[in-house]
Amino acid sequence: MSYPQMVMYDEEFKQINAVIEKLLREANAKVIFLVDKNGQLISGVGETERFDTTSLASLTAGNIAATGGLAKLIGEKEFSILFHEGEKDNLHISIVGGRVILVVLFDSRSSLGLVRLRVKKASEELTVIFDRLMKKAEEKEKSSDTEFPFAEITDDDIDNLFS
Amino acid sequence: MSFINYASREINCKIVYYGPGLCGKTTNLQFVYQKTAPEAKGKMISLATETERTLFFDFLPLALGEIRGFKTRFHLYTVPGQVFYDASRKLILKGVDGVVFVADSQEERMDANIESLENLRFNLQEQGYDLDKIPYVVQYNKRDLPNIVTLEELRRELNPTNVPEFEACATTGEGVFETLKSVAKLILIDLKKGR
Ligand SMILES: Nc1nc2c(ncn2[C@@H]2O[C@H](COP(=O)(O)OP(=O)(O)OP(=O)(O)O)[C@@H](O)[C@H]2O)c(=O)[nH]1
Ligand SMILES: [Mg+2]
Numbered sequence: 547m548s549y550p551q552m553v554m555y556d557e558e559f560k561q562i563n564a565v566i567e568k569l570l571r572e573a574n575a576k577v578i579f580l581v582d583k584n585g586q587l588i589s590g591v592g593e594t595e596r597f598d599t600t601s602l603a604s605l606t607a608g609n610i611a612a613t614g615g616l617a618k619l620i621g622e623k624e625f626s627i628l629f630h631e632g633e634k635d636n637l638h639i640s641i642v643g644g645r646v647i648l649v650v651l652f653d654s655r656s657s658l659g660l661v662r663l664r665v666k667k668a669s670e671e672l673t674v675i676f677d678r679l680m681k682k683a684e685e686k687e688k689s690s691d692t693e694f695p696f697a698e699i700t701d702d703d704i705d706n707l708f709s
Numbered sequence: 710m711s712f713i714n715y716a717s718r719e720i721n722c723k724i725v726y727y728g729p730g731l732c733g734k735t736t737n738l739q740f741v742y743q744k745t746a747p748e749a750k751g752k753m754i755s756l757a758t759e760t761e762r763t764l765f766f767d768f769l770p771l772a773l774g775e776i777r778g779f780k781t782r783f784h785l786y787t788v789p790g791q792v793f794y795d796a797s798r799k800l801i802l803k804g805v806d807g808v809v810f811v812a813d814s815q816e817e818r819m820d821a822n823i824e825s826l827e828n829l830r831f832n833l834q835e836q837g838y839d840l841d842k843i844p845y846v847v848q849y850n851k852r853d854l855p856n857i858v859t860l861e862e863l864r865r866e867l868n869p870t871n872v873p874e875f876e877a878c879a880t881t882g883e884g885v886f887e888t889l890k891s892v893a894k895l896i897l898i899d900l901k902k903g904r
Contacts, residue, residue, distance in 0.1 A: 552712040559716030584804030585768075585784065586712045586721045600751045600770045604784065608756075608765060611800040696720075696901045699776060704894050707773040707781060708886070 552582060553686075558679045559589065565671045566648075567591050573664040574656035576635070579649040580642075580672075581606050588646065606639060606649055629658065640665055643673035710804050711900060719780045722896050723804055724889070727829045728811035729821035730762070730790035733850040736879035737811060738769045738785055741889060744882065749773060763789040766801050776897070783893055790825065799832050807844035807896040808833075809888055811879075812867050814849050814857040822867055844895030846873040848888045853878040 566578045570592050577592035579599065585607035587599050614624045628639040638650040638661045648669065650661055712721045726734040735755065742753045751770035758764050767787040772780060788798040810829060812822045830840045847868045851857065860876070868874050873891045877884025 552710055554712075554714040554716050556716045559714070582712055582804075584710065584712070584723060586723075588712075588714075598752055601754055601768070604754065604768045604770070608800070611803065612765070612797075615796055615800055696777065696779075696897065699897060699901050701894075703776045704897050707776065707893070708890050 552584075552586075553679070553683045554588065555679070555682065558675055558682075561675050562672065563589055563591060565668050565675070569650070569664055569668040573650060573652065573661045575650045575652040575661065577649075577651040579603065579606070581647040581649060583607055583610065583641075583645055583647060592651075602649070606647055610639065610641065610647055627662075638662070638665060640669065642669045643676045646672070646676055648672070711806050711896070713779075717780075718778055719782065720776075720900075721782045721784060722806040722893075722900075723784045723786065724807045724809065724892055724896070725801060725805045726785065726787040726809045726811055727798075727825065728790055728850075729813055729818060729825040730792070732790060732811045732813035732818070732822070732825075733877075733879040734787035734790060734811050735761075735763055735767050737809075737848075737850075737877075737885050737888070738767050738787055740879055740882040740885045741771070741785065742769055744886070745771060762791060763787055764794070765789065765797050773893075781897075783889075783896075785889075792824075795828065795832075798828070799835065802832055802836055802838075805833075805838070805843070806899075807846075807892040808840070809846055809848055809892050810867070811848045811850050812863060814851045814863065815854055816856050816858055819858060819866065826867055841870060844892055844899050846875065846888060846892045846895070848875045848877050848884060850877045850879050850884075852876045852883070853881070 566580060570578050575592060577594055577597065579590040579602060580588040581603040582588055585604040587603040590599055613628060617624045624641065626641045630637040635651055635653050640648050642648050648665065650665060652661055726737055728734055738753065742750060749772055754768040756765035769785040771783045774781060786801050788801050810826060833840050849863050875884045875888045877888060879885055
């Protein structure tokens with residue numbers, strides 16, 4: 547298949563969380579999520595337990611996909627930033643490094659200007675980490691270094707999932 | 710494409726239910742939702758029109774259990790079957806790991822089935838996938854209705870490559886879990902190969 551496997555390792559996971567935790571503080575945000583463009587949650591910090599994070603990830607990805615489709619129709623590559631303004635809470639959604647979605651939820655204790663500024667800096671840091679992650683994944687795949695958990699999977703393992 | 714998280718020891722796979730309008734894709738997900746234990750499922754999201762036709766997608770996350778210490782999650786999506794929602798269908802196919810084609814067994818829907826299957830193959834190709842190479846199963850739905858096409862004919866028209874196939878009645882749930890289980894299994898076997 548032409549698509550690289552999306553993976554996450556401990557080391558990069560910690561680095562990514564450090565960046566978004568810093569962003570949470572510096573942007574005075576309530577919650578921050580990182581979502582894969584396919585709708586899978588990568589990580590979240592802040593008041594995550596107040597939200598249905600799985601649904602949030604899926605709808606965010608759908609939202610980005612739909613606006614990306616709109617962008618193409620009018621001859622743009624994509625809209626790299628979306629902003630949704632609510633009565634109390636606002637969503638700032640941006641694309642990081644072409645493949646990951648960064649979602650920042652904030653209220654009147656912060657401002658769009660501040661969030662934009664901090665997101666820009668954090669995006670650069672995240673892009674570096676994700677680039678490294680992709681390279682690492684490719685190398686591991688090539689070296690067929692099988693700490694891969696499913697290499698030894700049996701029919702019974704699969705059947706047990708559905709019992 | 711599946712997402713393997715070694716840090717949180719999770720693996721996520723995306724399954725898309727495809728097929729013509731009103732063939733029963735949303736009903737499949739609703740049945741799975743009803744019959745799954747609360748701790749194993751998340752909220753089902755349906756982005757639908759006022760007449761309950763799928764507008765963008767349905768989404769149902771399932772966390773079925775662990776394999777080799779990895780939490781295994783399946784994200785089930787349906788596409789909108791109505792012909793004019795093609796742009797949305799393409800978006801939902803992005804990153805797909807496995808496809809269920811739901812056919813409507815009624816005679817008068819045969820043309821719609823064939824058209825939808827061609828549309829599936831074409832839209833996958835556009836994303837760089839080959840329907841003959843990805844985990845893929847076929848479900849013949851609405852077997853409870855009187856005016857249905859024979860199994861032989863459905864097979865001939867819709868399953869020439871002989872992928873796993875299931876007769877179903879999504880409203881009563883017959884064949885629904887068999888279908889899901891089969892595609893999930895193909896996905897995990899595919900993962901095992903390590904691509
Ligand atoms: N008799 C019968 N009716 C069914 C069966 N499966 C679904 N239906 C009915 O068919 C209608 C359409 O089902 P949906 O699940 O909404 O169809 P869909 O494929 O999601 O349609 P779109 O969202 O427009 O693509 C509903 O009224 C269902 O109750 C079945 O096996 N037998
Ligand atoms: Mg539907």
